[in-house]
Amino acid sequence: MTDTDNTDNMDHTGTELVHLERDDGIARLTLDDPDKRNALSVEVANGIIAAVDHLEGTDTRCLVVEGAGEAFSAGGDVEAMIERVAEEQSLDDSVRHVIRNTGRCVQRVYESEFPTVAKVDGAAFGAGANLAIACDLQVFHEDAEIGFGFRRVGLAVDSGTSFLLPRLVGTNVAKELVYTGELLDAERAVEVGIGNHVYDADAFETEAEALIEEIASGPSVALRTSKRLLDAADASLRQAIAREAGAQAAVFESDDHAEGVSAFMERRDPEFEGE
Structure with a gap:
């Protein structure tokens, strides 16, 4: 961790793949593993957790989460899935990964004390989509896409989907998005309730930064308190992640999951057998 002399300006790297900078109360957390499309590997997940932990207790007024390169985050680490299938990793280890890594980093962002914006x-x-909707607000570039296609690799939802997605779009729409694995463009995402704004390519940076600065210029104590109150309703994300991980244990052993991972890597449509 590296801090400058001015406490309002920090430069922190939780890992080599996650960068954190803070200037005038605005913190920017950047996932920087573009070769893997910022997948939530153990290293990236731990970097996210470390970065948010580092900000707690500071005068951070807004946290911005973004991805380097062409992706915000491609979600789970498919290479790790392949290794797990090939090495016949135990169910306990697989479930621990869901809770301790992807689930925990999503939870850490959601439970942060300050307003958050996914850029x-x-x-x-x-899981990368869950990281985005774990933030309080989402702003989309016109070319952005978001989807909850766990079915593509033969898995049930995890990393907080069952808690976060219905809160935004309602149960019926959430089920359709999960059942079909629909990939939503930015306009469609905001239309169904995922996200706040879509900005044209030429205006994305200017408009997104204007919103971020407006949030950061607000009464931080009042906004943090409002966040706690707005998030207090319903079941906890922690409970949802634990429940999902337990259910996922059975799915990890299915032939459909193995087929989904193979098809993903071979860039073909999976042929699920329901086993």
Whole structure:
């Protein structure tokens, strides 16, 4: 961790793949593993958690989450899935990964004490989509896409989908998005309730930054308190992640999951057998 002399300006790297900078109360957390489309590997997940932990207790007024390169986050680490299938990793280890890594980093962002904004200028899939909707607000570049296509790799939802998505779009729409794995463009995402704004390519940076600065210029104590009150309703995200991980244990062993991972890597449509 590296701090400058001015406490309002920080430069922190939780890992080599996650960067955190803070200037005048605005913190920017950047996922920086573009070769893997910012997938939520153990290293990236731990970097996110470390970065948010570092900000707690500071005078941070807004946290911006974004991805380097062409993707916001492609979600789960498919290479790790392949290794797990090939090495016949135990169910306990697989479930621990869901809770401790992807689930925990999504939860950490959701439970942060300050307002958060996901700045989505590329693809956000699966657990990566959950990271985006774990933020309080989402702003989309016109070319961004978001989807909860866990079915594509033969898995049930995890990393907080069952808690976060219905809160935004309602149960019926959430089920359709999960059942079909529909990939939503930015306009469609905002139309169904995922996100706040879509900005044209030429205006994305200017408009997104104007919104972020407006939030950061507000009464931070009041906004943090309002956030706690607005998030207090319904069941907890922690309970949802634990429930999902337990259910996912059975799905990890299915032939359909193995087929989904193979098809994903071979860039073909999966042929699920329902087993």
